[in-house]
Amino acid sequence: MPPPRRGPRRTADRPAAALAILPEGQSDAEVREFFEGAGFEVGPTVGVSLSIAGPERLMKETFPDFDGRPRELSLRKVPRKVRKRLDSVVVERPPDFGPFGPG
């Protein structure tokens, strides 16, 4: 049998990403500034959304309910003034067809 796992416990440096969604017609300036300041890599704003990416540790610090699974994340740790500029932050669910199935 292969040897059992040894060594340090899992840490939270694996890459993670989520999608920040703005209310329609809302400027992205404060949202972008907050997430960039927190250490996230922030993607381009297209339509009403922009991606935020960073290590899982950072994602969990900012969104305590983040576990990598598709869901809308709680914004309770996001400052109120930024929260007001956000509709939601979501981890998307994978598409239902395409790379997962026959064409």
Added chain:
Amino acid sequence: MPLPDVVYAQASPTSMGGTSLFATKARIRAANVPSFFATAAVVRDAEKALKRAGFKVLHVAPTTINIAGPPALYEKVFKTKLFSEERDVVKLMGTADKGTFVETRDTEMPGLIDTSKSPVSNLVEGVAIERPVYYMAPNAYPPPKAYWHLRMPGDVSMGLGADTVHRRMGFTGKGVKVVMVDSGWFAHPYFVGRGYRASVGLGPGSFQPDLDGSGHGTGESANLYAVAPDVEFTMMKMSFFNSTAAFNAAVALQPDIISVSWGTDVEKPPLGAADRALAASVAAAVQSGIIVVAAAGNGQFSFPGQHPDVISAGGVYMKENGDLQASSFSSGFPSQIFSRRNTPDVSGLVGMKPNGAYIALPVEPNSEFDAEFAGGSHPDKDETKPNDGWAMFSGTSASAPQLAGICALMKEAKPNLTPKEARDILKRTARDVTKGKNAMGHRATAGRDVATGAGLADANKAVQAAARR
């Protein structure tokens, strides 16, 4: 056989996911490979420890550290015993021969050294001794099969009337930027041999730009090249949990056309938050002049395939004698999300149920699509090998890049063509399809219908119409 002077191996730093790369029962795929990565700190410490022990470190990756050293060094550091043995192998061009393997009896897994008795046991979960490999690059040509299927690029190009455009009008997609948002792109000899050019961008959360562990993106991109071989093509590799972000990254490149061969299954309102965001991104892209082509689905009520601004791509099956019928594998339906929106708009070439196994497509060898369609008998399986770099599939995932290719030809003929004009022309010039039912049971009839939209796209007529505008 004596042991070689130098033994090469892959040392695996302790996986952050909690299960060793060598102990897991899960199949390692693009979606779960991050849990087999080690943290940067563990990789760094493992590299230092291996160097300190006397190994030469050749390459460091998130999952393994490539090391080299004499056999005695492995035996001393890992408290193991190495030996060599001859095994039957198949070498280049299928020649049966013998190969020399370095082995250990530490574990039941061939070639795996147990690190538990070594000073690096807290940093390295196992060491895999490299085995001899023989050049097995995938063939540039698909394996011949007796059942009816389409071979790339000729059959798809001819079926859609694109070869006529290439020869008589000289349009091949030159100077037109097309981005496909998908699982990645592997530089298969099929593409390299034909001089097809591509670049790969990484969407947020994706990694390994030179690999496509799924095979989907690589294979479906061949549909685009078959129709528009000279496009400026970019694959925007997406994380499966971040598809809208990858679409946004594609928009940011400001291409002429974006092709989407995936979607979520949304029959009734409301759209979820991420789909609402994607809807806004699609609308913004089209508003800025980008043509967005999206698959209508393979039995799903696809979103963004039903978005009113996209060219919704359906499926038509072409028989061996050239007869056309609605693909029983492809979606087509009146949208309940967007009023007065019927999908698809127009169709490309797609296979039939159960799996749409229809077009011989190049994929990364041993990728998911290569392995999962392999063996068996058609139409359930494709009768190819699981690691030969070829798989037989299609779906509206194939149709979308086919239509994107026709749009590229039209764009070359008429650079200021708008997304709405492109869709109108495709619908007006398509070949009507009057036979068969689609995956939802809708019957193809004379004129436009929800089985195939306006029918099978005709590149020749479409480009002529665009050029006349």
